[in-house]
């Protein structure tokens with residue numbers, strides 16, 4: 205028997221990321237090739253944005269996706285989020301050249317208060333929320349705090365793009381395929397302070413540290429390349445990463461819903477206190493997923509260099525959180 209459709213809300217649906225994301229969701233790349241979806245698309249109540257959204261929907265129609273069981277356009281989160289199973293909160297102002305992601309805090313924080321409240325009121329009680337809009341961790345924290353009637357664990361922030369960047373840079377360094385790498389993760393904030401950690405990783409079953417064996421490269425090349433990749437793309441493209449961000453969002457939700465079969469990935473999730481991170485902090489952790497739930501990888505030995513990096517990214521997140529205190533009560 206065919207599965208019942210899942211309702212997926214996407215905000216900022218007429219934006220750059222939306223244009224790379226929606227077609228793949230409707231194609232079954234996110235929830236499975238046997239899972240029908242209904243798209244509930246939100247854009248700002250502005251004539252130009254709503255018209256652009258209509259245009260994107262016309263193109264989605266023209267793909268005749270067999271899994272697309274319905275699609276609606278919205279300008280109010282209270283209707284867009286009605287009964288949804290998955291929320292991809294993408295809509296927010298992106299940064300331009302010379303800005304850090306936290307410069308967007310004021311501009312974007314309000315959006316996530318309103319949307320958190322709407323999720324609280326009308327979404328499925330099991331809704332899985334992924335925040336993509338920057339600064340992603342703090343926006344996810346605001347949404348979570350604005351939805352006290354939903355389980356905090358339903359709210360996540362996107363560090364998967366950082367994870368994928370970290371995999372790709374490491375694979376290039378050792379000249380091995382991506383699939384040969386396991387147990388890599390990214391700790392902390394989606395910002396240049398993030399810590400891409402392969403101290404526990406293996407490459408074709410060999411310890412990655414032994415294969416790389418170049419601390420200077422890790423410190424002076426690898427971490428800055430991964431951490432500042434978003435800025436490098438803005439510099440090169442004149443626009444922020446969109447296709448790779450959409451791809452990471454698909455990866456994040458797919459793994460959360462369908463499981464990682466014991467493999468590690470990275471998700472920004474509310475801390476349960478693991479590894480000394482204060483409870484509730486929206487923090488990038490190594491996780492495995494099964495039956496629609498994520499679990500933090502426990503019992504890792506954190507060396508002095510890693511601890512220093514984790515402390516640094518935590519400090520930044522706590523400062524961001526302090527900056528939005530007035531919004532979350």
Ligand SMILES: NC(=O)C1=CN([C@@H]2O[C@H](COP(=O)(O)OP(=O)(O)OC[C@H]3O[C@@H](n4cnc5c(N)ncnc54)[C@H](O)[C@@H]3O)[C@@H](O)[C@H]2O)C=CC1
Nearest residue numbers: 216218219220221247295296297298336337338362365449
């Ligand atoms: N977490 C991550 O790894 C990444 C995050 N991003 C972030 O994703 C966000 C979106 O990026 P783009 O699609 O490139 O930007 P964009 O400017 O092309 O699109 C954003 C869309 O969101 C809409 N929007 C704004 N406020 C909204 C609201 N309250 N409700 C619904 N829609 C709203 C806008 O009208 C616009 O169409 C930015 O904050 C960007 O910084 C981008 C890349 C990676």
Ligand SMILES: O=C([O-])CC(=O)C(=O)O
Nearest residue numbers: 299338433434435444445
């Ligand atoms: O850098 C930006 O502003 C967009 C983003 O989050 C990324 O590409 O990682």
